[in-house]
Amino acid sequence: MQKVMMGNHALSWGALLSRAEVIAAYPITPQTEVVELLSNMCADGSLKAEFIKVESEHSAMAASMGASAAGARTFTATSAQGLALMHEVLHWATGARLPIVMGNINRAMAPPWTIWTEQTDSIAQRDTGWIQIYTSSIQEILDSVIQAYKVAEQIYIPAMVVLDSFVLSHTNENCEVPDQDKVDAYLPRFENAYKLDTDKPAAFGGLTGPDWYYELRYKIERDIQKALLLFEETGKEFEEMFGRYYGLIETYKLDDADVVLVTSASIASTARPVIDQMRSEGHKVGLIRIRVFRPFPSELLRKLLSGRKKVLVVDRNISFGMSGAFYAEVKAALYNVKGRPPMWGYIAGLGGRDVPMDVIKGMIEQTMKEDHPTQDIIWIGVKR
């Protein structure tokens, strides 16, 4: 079925098709449409789920944990302040090994108040052990929710599907809504092997000393690393069933590229016609869109970026006191590679500042002009 829908509704449709059973969510601009549509879907019976109208995001994630621990497939959504408020409980969900899937609309952090897009909110959660998928189209948002459950439930690691505020959340695009039967075949019913069970009573999360806590952390890391392969496997399976492939990254005109732009989300979408334009001008430029940020696809990036002349990374986020997060991590992945290319790190688009084609072109041109970067962070478009 073809349907024109906004990014937020794509999250709702993803949850519906995944047969989410419990939804606990609190409204925040620009996420509200996600939960409003889900409420309607519950009300008209198209989604057989219980919608808990919690009183805060902290409780939204807490209630989600309870539902998942009880064995139900659980979904929630939030943004910025709400995601930040959940922080403690995000850690808890990971440690409790609960495969919750959450949509996060990337919105800049306050103060001052803002509703426009920036990735710092989800970047600030990258240490919590959640899988992170950065989407760049409405179709991808819908499909990613389904794929996220498939990966998360195999390794008992929670996952967030993130999308740009307004640019994606409130933009309408044509979308292929997969058949429920096919989704059911792709994503079977959730059976939590570690659920709360009165036939097998157990206490979860009891005090653990230094002698064994370390090993439990090791298990989390070992398992989140499995997602690297799982995304490619489940992506191939998705392609076979639905005709669309979703892996760890997406490349565009990369093969013989000397200069590679690495970025994510909607900036990557805008970058494609820039690549086309520069190619037509004779420049060998290419694009990598990082889709799965956690676990970070280090090996794949090493493979694709080794031997390039120059790499530039564009971050729509900042880790204050350091740099953009994608830049820091791409650099780190390439560090031990002999003959690694010099890398430029650009900050653009914070707080929803537009990043149009000419700005992206400017960044690539700056990189092409310089032999090596002279700054750790290059701020683009600051009025000074």
Place this chain on the structure above:
Amino acid sequence: MMSEEIKWEKESDMPLMAMSLGRMTVNKTGSWRNLRPVIDKEKCNKCGICWKFCPDVSIEIDSEDYPVVILDFCKGCGICAVECPKDAIGMVKEA
């Protein structure tokens, strides 16, 4: 549920997350006490109040309905002695 001590050598011996596999009856809290309750069967009227008020589930009822202190676990709090309506329980110093 087992009540034996659980020993691991390595990570793969452990469950996926911190989930309990045994009961706390492995923990013999009897070693905590300084005082031990002694029940005088002559005075005891088998009312069961001592059993009722024990926070440590350390009083059992035997086949003749007399209370028996489970010394492995009794922490010697003395509640049973204080609550016994027949003054049938005295607290004596542990050796």
Place this chain on the structure above:
Amino acid sequence: MRYTIPEQEIMCAGHKACQGCGATLAMRYALKALGPKTMLTLPACCWSVIDGPFPYSSVGVPLFHTAFETAAAVASGIRAGLDMRGDTETNVVAWAGDGGTFDIGIQALSGTVERNDNVIYVCYDNEAYMNTGVQRSSATPWGAVTSTTPPRHFKQERKKDMMAIMAAHGIPYTASASVAYAEDLIRKVNKAKQIPGSKFLHIIAPCPPGWRSSPEITIQLARLVVQTHMFPLYEIYEGHYYKLSMDPKKKPLTEYLKPQGRFRHLTEEQVAEIDRQVDERYARLKEQAERSKPWFEAKKEKKD
């Protein structure tokens, strides 16, 4: 039944509670009433430690340890998850101390009971943040010394009236209980099990190290706190109809206060002030119970 409370033990021995712990008795009794088809959510509190370290447990039912503020919210989630999987029978119980109920957990609690989610919320109240070293909570009574309210600056705020706050949410059933009155406590848990919607139980649980009292008098204190009218036992139906569980002839307040080191610094005037507050509150409670009598009468007639 040989005794006045069910004999089956669900909680086991070997747990980490201090000698004479009231909180442990609360759990032991509650579980006897709840039965094995029960799931607990447990935020940071004494019981987080009492239950035992990984990989052991002493409660004998599924238990989800959770973050401090979240007991009620997790309970709401478990309820929804179980319901969706076809299990509407298992009791879902949030088990929290006064910290996780009156203070840091109050928002989630208010949310859960405002939605009238079908869970039982039990607060075992030892009147301070005992697990972290006896710091004051809003449940600490006026006049008490804690590690953050030393004798020169003892707590001068009155104990937050959690029962009234729960009643204000209009929930089907709210009740106070004491570990000294095990039969009454168990009756109330059984009552809560049968009523759909949100139920709140407030159990006074003496803490020997925190109250600076001798472990052996825990039950005596839990009895005296009721008999001196300082912690009356009553039920509130539908947030509006009050019923006293007992109306004991008042014992002198000093009998309750004297054996506790946390009140040792109080002057006669200060004790008199506490007494005045106790009497004032008790009188109001009796008025509420009197006013509610017709409602209970009408219910009884309907039954007969």
